[in-house]
Amino acid sequence: MIKEICFANEIIIFARYILMNEEDIMLAYTYIEHGKFELQEKARPEIKDSRDAVVRVTLGSICTSDLHIKHGSVPRAVPGITVGHEMVGVVEQVGADVTSVKPGDRVTVNVETFCGECFFCKHGYVNNCTDPNGGWALGCRIDGGQAEYVRVPYADQGLNRIPDTVSDEQALFVGDVLATGFWAARISEITEVQIGGGCSSRYCSECLRKSFVVGGGDRHWNRWTLSRKRAIA
Numbered sequence: 001m002i003k004e005i006c007f008a009n010e011i012i013i014f015a016r017y018i019l020m021n022e023e024d025i026m027l028a029y030t031y032i033e034h035g036k037f038e039l040q041e042k043a044r045p046e047i048k049d050s051r052d053a054v055v056r057v058t059l060g061s062i063c064t065s066d067l068h069i070k071h072g073s074v075p076r077a078v079p080g081i082t083v084g085h086e087m088v089g090v091v092e093q094v095g096a097d098v099t100s101v102k103p104g105d106r107v108t109v110n111v112e113t114f115c116g117e118c119f120f121c122k123h124g125y126v127n128n129c130t131d132p133n134g135g136w137a138l139g140c141r142i143d144g145g146q147a148e149y150v151r152v153p154y155a156d157q158g159l160n161r162i163p164d165t166v167s168d169e170q171a172l173f174v175g176d177v178l179a180t181g182f183w184a185a186r187i188s189e190i191t192e193v194q195i196g197g198g199c200s201s202r203y204c205s206e207c208l209r210k211s212f213v214v215g216g217g218d219r220h221w222n223r224w225t226l227s228r229k230r231a232i233a
């Protein structure tokens with residue numbers, strides 16, 4: 001019975017695909033199975049909820065967490081989803097209840113989508129948002145942004161307008177590594193320590209302005225050298 005339902009769904013998806021106009025189809029980098037990503041053609045995302053926005057992606061990053069999905073370290077990742085959870089772009093469409101952004105706005109997209117209403121959101125732990133589309137959903141449990149377009153749930157929470165004086169490239173890391181570095185520096189209440197030489201550590205150091213480099217096992221020598229330059233010891 002379950003097999004029959006799945007097969008029927010596949011026929012419906014295929015029928016919709018062949019009936020689509022070319023402009024409704026986009027390229028999306030997709031998690032297929034353990035060890036395999038693939039560039040696939042998919043339908044452009046649409047608004048599903050009144051708090052959604054659809055963003056045309058102009059620049060996206062690759063995060064180590066994408067590699068974690070590929071290497072099978074993220075059991076929650078759903079095969080078939082478009083990966084990518086840090087990007088900037090232009091708002092194409094908004095749902096009826098979105099008030100903070102409008103079509104045409106250049107925005108950063110936050111890695112975390114969150115409802116803002118559950119226990120964890122109210123206490124600032126948006127990563128643990130209990131909503132089915134909450135926490136790290138983009139590019140893990142729902143389609144992400146290594147694609148031409150992405151649907152962003154709770155757009156009022158997760159999209160930030162980019163000032164005209166800031167380029168896409170300058171704003172790209174706002175959604176994940178810069179925010180992670182800032183958050184790490186703040187909640188750990190450290191003021192003068194940086195550990196490691198990775199991207200998030202580097203931004204943690206940038207937020208602190210004063211840091212020591214601890215350890216030396218990072219195999220990415222360029223990043224390590226950059227971290228040492230920023231450090232005071």
Ligand SMILES: [Zn+2]
Nearest residue numbers: 063064065176
């Ligand atoms: Zn990430």
Ligand SMILES: [Zn+2]
Nearest residue numbers: 115118121129
């Ligand atoms: Zn929540």
